[in-house]
Amino acid sequence: IKALIDGGADVNAQDIRGMSPLMLAVASENQDLAVVRVLLQSGANVNARSGRGETALDWARKFGSPRVIAALEKAFAREGVPYQAPPGPHRSATRDAARAVEQSIALLQRSSAEFFKQSGCIGCHHQDATAFAVRAARAAGIPLDESVARERVIVMKSSLGSEQELQLQGIGAEAISIKTNHLAGLWASGYNPDVVTDAAVVSLVSGQYSDGHWQRYIGPVRSPTGVTNFVGTAEAVLALQRYGIPARAAEFRERVTRASVWLQKATPRNTYEHALQLLALYAAGVEKAVVKRVADSLLAQQRRDGGWAGNPNLGSDAHSTGVALHALRETGWVSVGDAAHQRGARYLLSTQYPDGSWHVRSRAAGFQPYFQSGFPFEHDQWISAAATAWAAEAVARSIEPPAAARPEARTKEQLGGK
Numbered sequence: 349i350k351a352l353i354d355g356g357a358d359v360n361a362q363d364i365r366g367m368s369p370l371m372l373a374v375a376s377e378n379q380d381l382a383v384v385r386v387l388l389q390s391g392a393n394v395n396a397r398s399g400r401g402e403t404a405l406d407w408a409r410k411f412g413s414p415r416v417i418a419a420l421e422k423a424f425a426r427e428g429v430p431y432q433a434p435p436g437p438h439r440s441a442t443r444d445a446a447r448a449v450e451q452s453i454a455l456l457q458r459s460s461a462e463f464f465k466q467s468g469c470i471g472c473h474h475q476d477a478t479a480f481a482v483r484a485a486r487a488a489g490i491p492l493d494e495s496v497a498r499e500r501v502i503v504m505k506s507s508l509g510s511e512q513e514l515q516l517q518g519i520g521a522e523a524i525s526i527k528t529n530h531l532a533g534l535w536a537s538g539y540n541p542d543v544v545t546d547a548a549v550v551s552l553v554s555g556q557y558s559d560g561h562w563q564r565y566i567g568p569v570r571s572p573t574g575v576t577n578f579v580g581t582a583e584a585v586l587a588l589q590r591y592g593i594p595a596r597a598a599e600f601r602e603r604v605t606r607a608s609v610w611l612q613k614a615t616p617r618n619t620y621e622h623a624l625q626l627l628a629l630y631a632a633g634v635e636k637a638v639v640k641r642v643a644d645s646l647l648a649q650q651r652r653d654g655g656w657a658g659n660p661n662l663g664s665d666a667h668s669t670g671v672a673l674h675a676l677r678e679t680g681w682v683s684v685g686d687a688a689h690q691r692g693a694r695y696l697l698s699t700q701y702p703d704g705s706w707h708v709r710s711r712a713a714g715f716q717p718y719f720q721s722g723f724p725f726e727h728d729q730w731i732s733a734a735a736t737a738w739a740a741e742a743v744a745r746s747i748e749p750p751a752a753a754r755p756e757a758r759t760k761e762q763l764g765g766k
């Protein structure tokens with residue numbers, strides 16, 4: 349960055365959103381204090397405003413790094429648009445879990461359909477995450493609109509199928525997160541492997557580097573999900589384990605092993621990365637002691653209120669809590685009856701809004717035109733939709749399924765028992 353500035357780069361250039369280099373430097377989970385200092389020392393306007401009126405200080409406070417915020421304030425940074433969070437819901441620890449999940453699923457199903465209608469974009473935060481919530485709700489016997497659920501599968505499949513021929517040629521291999529998220533959503537929906545998933549996997553493996561990781565190409569940064577190579581690599585491991593091609597099984601095992609070695613050496617910087625690390629290493633079948641260390645570390649990050657935070661500088665939120673509980677439960681390190689899961693579920697129930705939603709503040713620099721997707725919270729709606737899906741998934745898993753849905757009940761019925 350210093351070399352660019354010394355070469356004449358404009359330290360106060362602004363993109364189409366009005367975002368300056370200084371704003372972009374602090375609008376990240378991977379903030380580098382040295383970069384912030386270089387920009388400030390090179391004449392960066394600390395109080396430049398984006399198209400939405402936000403300053404670098406506004407962006408830094410979304411991520412909460414004390415050292416970065418202190419460096420900006422020392423340079424006389426000011427707020428541009430003071431953040432006003434929506435009024436919190438009435439805190440109640442006695443809310444009915446089944447009713448809470450039913451409300452969430454109804455809202456998610458409506459808004460996921462509306463998001464696609466309004467944008468033509470599949471929306472990983474609206475479709476793929478919702479698939480996991482629907483899966484858990486169905487298992488818990490929560491009423492669903494199955495026609496909307498089937499439509500969601502068609503939408504996710506269409507995104508991959510429309511690029512099938514390009515994927516088989518290795519074109520677009522850099523779009524890692526789109527493939528891995530849609531493959532995850534299809535898997536959660538019970539979608540069986542076919543030529544569509546095969547093509548996506550063929551394209552996916554072509555992007556792996558020799559040291560085992562997948563590269564996150566420069567593009568839209570969406571914290572916490574679309575930020576680093578860590579996320580792409582972990583999601584790729586899960587995709588290969590769920591939709592591996594039998595004829596290439598030996599090759600895929602080697603690829604997964606290389607990726608797991610890379611993931612063990614990398615350090616997660618936020619709860620989402622930590623949860624994905626746990627899921628990926630467990631799926632890869634690495635040594636149990638290694639998985640246990642990751643699981644214990646994630647479990648130790650649970651806050652006193654029962655929730656997990658996006659990063660160590662922030663307070664608990666529904667997205668981080670739902671994802672952490674999902675990872676710990678799916679890998680077998682926490683059961684729904686354990687105190688940690690129960691505390692997390694109580695935190696989620698106590699922070700849910702009456703319409704079934706959960707609110708999380710957005711930390712992503714927008715790159716699409718804003719529109720209403722039928723989900724509340726205005727510019728915070730997309731991360732809040734994903735948060736609601738993961739929170740609903742966690743709460744749904746805490747619900748005792750109806751007798752007819754239990755495996756043992758179905759076995760007795762099949763055997764003619766009562």
